[in-house]
Every structure is written in C-alpha cells, then in structure tokens.
Amino acid sequence: MEIKLQKKDEYRWLIPKTGEMRVPGLVFSNSELIKTVEKDQSLVQVANVATLPGIVKHSLAMPDIHWGYGFPIGGVAAFDMEEGIISPGGVGYDINCGCRIMTTLLRVGEIRPMLKGLVSALFRNIPAGVGSRGAIRLSKADERKVAIEGSAWAVRNGYGQPEDLERTEDHGAMDGADPSVLSERALKRGIDELGTLGSGNHFLEIQVVDQIYDRQLAKDFHLYEGQVTIMIHSGSRGFGHQICDDFLKEMGKHVSVKGFQLPDRQLACAHLKSDLGRRYLAGMACAANYAWANRQVLMHLAHETLLATLAISPQDLGMELLYDVCHNIAKKELHEVEGNEITVCVHRKGATRSLPPGHPKVPEIYRHAGQPVLIPGDMGTHSFVLAGAQGAMEQSFGSTCHGAGRVLSRTKAVKMAKGRAIHRELEDKGIFVQSRGKRTLAEEMPDAYKDVSQVVEVVHQANLAKKVARLRPLGVMKG
Amino acid sequence: MSTTAPDYTLLDHTADLGIRVRGTDLKDLFESAGRALMHLMIRAEVPSKTQSIKISVSGEDLADLMVRWLGEILYLFAGEDVVVTSIRIGSISSAHLAATLETAPLEPEVHEILREIKAVTYHQIQVTETADGWEAIVIFDV
DSSP states (O other): OOOOOEEEETTEEEEOOOTTOSSOEEEEOOTTHHHHHHHSSHHHHHHHHTTSTTEEEEEEEEEEEEOOSSSOEEEEEEEETTTOEEOGGGTOSSTTOEEEEEEEEEEHHHHGGGHHHHHHHHHHHSOOSTTOOOSOOOOHHHHHHHHHHTHHHHHHTTSSOTHHHHTBGGGGOOTTOOGGGSOHHHHHHHTTOTTOOOSTTOEEEEEEEEEESOHHHHHHTTOOTTEEEEEEEEOOHHHHHHHHHHHHHHHHHHHHHHTOOOSSGGGOOEETTSHHHHHHHHHHHHHHHHHHHHHHHHHHHHHHHHHHHHTOOHHHHOOEEEEEEESEEEEEEEEEETTEEEEEEEEEESOEEOOOTTOTTSOGGGTTTOOEEEEOOOTTSOEEEEEEOHHHHHHSSSEEOOSOOBSSOHHHHHHHHTTOOHHHHHHHTTOEEEESSTTHHHHTOGGGBOOHHHHHHHHHHTTSEEEEEEEEEEEEEEO | OOSSOOSEEEEEOSSSEEEEEEESSHHHHHHHHHHHHHHHHEEOOOOSOOEEEEEEEEOSSHHHHHHHHHHHHHHHHHHHOEEEEEEEEEEEOSSEEEEEEEEEEOOTTTOEEOOOOOEEOOTTOEEEEETTEEEEEEEEEO
16 A cells, blocks of 8 residues: 655645545654655554544644554544444553653752662662562452552552642543453453563653753743653553453454454454443553553652662652653543534554643643643653643644654664664763663664654644653663 | 574564564464564573473464464463473364463573563464465564
C-alpha cells in the first residue's frame, strides 16, 4: 500500500481517504521529521486504523510517530460509542505506561557532588530490570484493591500524600475497573511487581530545569531554572502485559466470528457496546490503576532514598508531585464533533492527554494554566514540560506527543554502539547513567531516538500544547 | 539452552524485535521458534537437573498457534520464573500441538538475561510453506 501525503501547512500532512479508509489520516510533523516517518510503515498503520468501524473525524499521528504493531506508536483515534470499537492494540501492551515529575527545593549545585552515590542508592532501593520483583508483595485482596483504587490505595498505605491524587490524571484511578474479568495469570503476575521500574525505555531520572520558555506557566507549575526535578517513566509491568495479551487472543477469535475485515491481525478489536469490549475496558482500567499505584510507590521509594542519601529533612528536600500523566490508554471522553458534544472512546497509543486552561478535568491548582504535559526524552537528551492548549481539543481529541520516538531499531543501535562506551560518552556530557540490562545502554542510546526538541516544537507550533520548560538529565537509572 | 544456536535471523524493526525462523517441517519449525525465543532472552550452560513438563496449545490456525505456543514459553519465563532448556514437539496439526519441555528454575547466577521480551505479537505474523520446508515471521514486543 502506497501512501500519498498531502502537505496542508508547515506542521500538518493529510492522508486522503482511499480504499477501505472511513476517515482521512492527519499527521502532525515538520519537513524534517516527516522524512523519517515516510521511511517506515507507520503511515500505512495510520491508514489501517482509519478503516476501523466507528472511527471519528481523523486517524491521527503525533510528530513522534513510529512503527508499532497494529496501531502506530504516536497514534490517536476516537471511536463512536454506538458504532465504534475498542482495540487492545490501540492501547499497547504496557497499559498506562506514563510518567510523573516531582519538583524539589534543591539546586543543581547542591547535589552534583553526590550524584553518583545518589544514582547507586536509587539502584539499590528500587527494583529494576527484567523480571524484577517488588519491595511489596500484595495479598490477593490488596491486589484487587490496587486494581480498583489505583493511587489512592498507595496513599492510604503510606506511599505519598493525599494531595498527590489531585495531581494525577483521573486522580490515579479509572472508573469501571473490575478484577473479576482478569485471568489467573494476570493476577499471579501482579502480586509482586508493584514498586518496580521495569526494563527497556523505562527510567528514573534526576534532572535540572535548564531552560524556561514561558515564565508565567513555569511559575504556575513551580518550576525555575537550576531546580532539581525527578522524573519516573514506568507502567503496569507484567500485569498490564498479561491483560493485553489475554484480550488480544480473545478478540482475535471475536474478529473471525464477527467477520471484520482487518488489514492487520494485531488490530483485533471488539465493539465498545459488546460484552467483550466492556470486559476489556474493565480489565484495562485495572492495569491503568495498577500503573498509577506503581508510579506512586516508585515516587515514595525515590523520596526515601533522597532523604537518606542526602541526609536532609523532608522540608529541605521539598519534594512535590508536579503531575502524573499516562500515554498508553483508551478513555471515554467528551469531545466536540461537528458542532455537537459527544462521548467518544479516545485511544492514545504513545500520545499524552493535553487539556487546555479552564477544562474541568484539569486540577484546580493548574486550571488557569492548563494540564501539565510531561514528555520524557531519551537518556542523553532533554525532557520537556508543556501545558495543554485549546488547539488539542479542536484538532486531536485533547492529545499531544509523548516522547522522542525511535529512529533506529534496537539491533541497529547495538551495532552502532559497538566499540563505544555509551556511559562514558554520557558522563562526558555530565550525565551519570546506571543500567541493569547489559544491552539497555546501547539499545537506548541517544542516536536511537528522534530529536525530542523538534517533536516538542511541532506540537507547540501546531497549538497542541505549549512549551513551558526543558529538563536536562543529571543522573539516570535505567531498567 | 543447548550449545548450538537455533536457525533464525533477526529482522530489523524500529520499535520491536522480529525473527525469521525456518524448519524442515512443522515440528522442526515450531521447535526452532521456541528455541530462538529462549536464545534471544537467555544465555546459560545446559543445567544438570531439569524437570520435564508436557504442554498442549490450541489455536485458530497455524499463525495463531505460533503466537500462542511462543506465548506459553514466554509465560513460563515471565510469570513462573521457569527457563525452557529443550523442546520436543510430539504432535502438531494446524490447530493443535503437544510438546514436552525440559525446564529449570530461573537462577540469576546461572542464567544471564540478555534482553526482555514482553510479548509475542500478532503483528505481521506469518507461517508459510516454502520450497524447502516451512518459514515463520514473528514480531516480539520488547
């Protein structure tokens, strides 16, 4: 299938409706990024998503789009609640993969001498890497509570503060979670993974705010130059993977029963109104809540580690949650379509919610500023804080980009890294990295990713989110 | 895993990891695919003590059967901390297979984990008969 892109303006490309497509595709990009996108199959995937029943308006792609299985990563699609479908492949395996940023009262100069020790201490205290098990072993009853209550369970059990909930997307708990739809395998895997970072692109980072783009918004988010921040990027671990896997298998059967014509088997889906569709939503919500509780526990472990290693009081550290937002999810949301406000199911696979100022779902403390949008970079480059913008509601169902997006396959990255000491290269740039997996550093090296600053520039220019601040890594803990 | 590397090649995909695996017949293909999966994840000496387990897997067709078969081996590793050290497929049809697996508990001192494979995907899955046997393409979520 050949995709003919039509350039609409400097930041938008259209994939005209052809063949089985029910709606056109819309890609946010710039003239440089679009070249890398055209090289892989991700635009075909945007077109494939456009063929799914009940899709509304556009099949969308964010500037960090890259090839995924089924849906592209960086893909957004909204589906009508009556006619539309829900697809586990449109959410991704790592349900509610996302990130959170904590601000501190520390300045970069104060921690630089202790950086190595700090990263090592984080490494000792936070389980990471393949098959890592948590500091917490849940009882079966507590696991159900985590799946239903999410972050609130963590806070009630001493991991963090009640005010953290307000600063978490959906207060850290999605409605409709029902653990009775989960398999024994999913429940087994969830028992001892809470409070683990995971592997691959997941990380915990000590950062410094190194550039402010919007003084007022930065003030609203309590960010200032030279300030130390902590970022956590993790998800629902094996629990979420198992839930996705279980439902993909079931939906594969469903597709052949219902006779959907799918261009790719990984796009297996069920009608939102069907029993299977509802069960997946109930299971997905369990994983989403587990991920929020997981990041809440990880934040607590990081807080304890910082206090002990720096030997300072909680008041002096002054660690506060800025926000927690997910980038792999499907949610029922109100959006305006052709002049009418309707409920649609928005799939965000590698895309972040971006709500504008005044939106009722933005926490009161940020309501005048817009929802904080957190964009993790790769380990050698910057991460960004943005604020939700009105353009996202008008163009992308309240969504924006989620990160850098890969340009090199892992095999190519490893080949490219041969003979190089990636950790030394990063240390030369003032970034201290420790990683559990042997190949992780090579696979995740900066050259493997798109330039995140370009990605962020596109969403800023296209009015999907506003740039607020840039964060530079100082110490990175990789899984 | 055994000392000889299974017959597979890595496919280059931006976001994920894929393999192309070949077999003289279906049994050989499915055995090779299982061995390739373990070979990608683990490096270890052949353990002296293994436990033999029997599993059977059903699927809608050969492609679905492949995803589910590899999914079982992956679950043993990720969910049960069990490493599959050798595979023998007893019977196979387009919708069903029965296999005997030699397994050992995962031990960090003995098994070096090379990379995490998180799921076996249906994306671009292919199981096809070729001029000289069978071939499969499988993409993993990593």
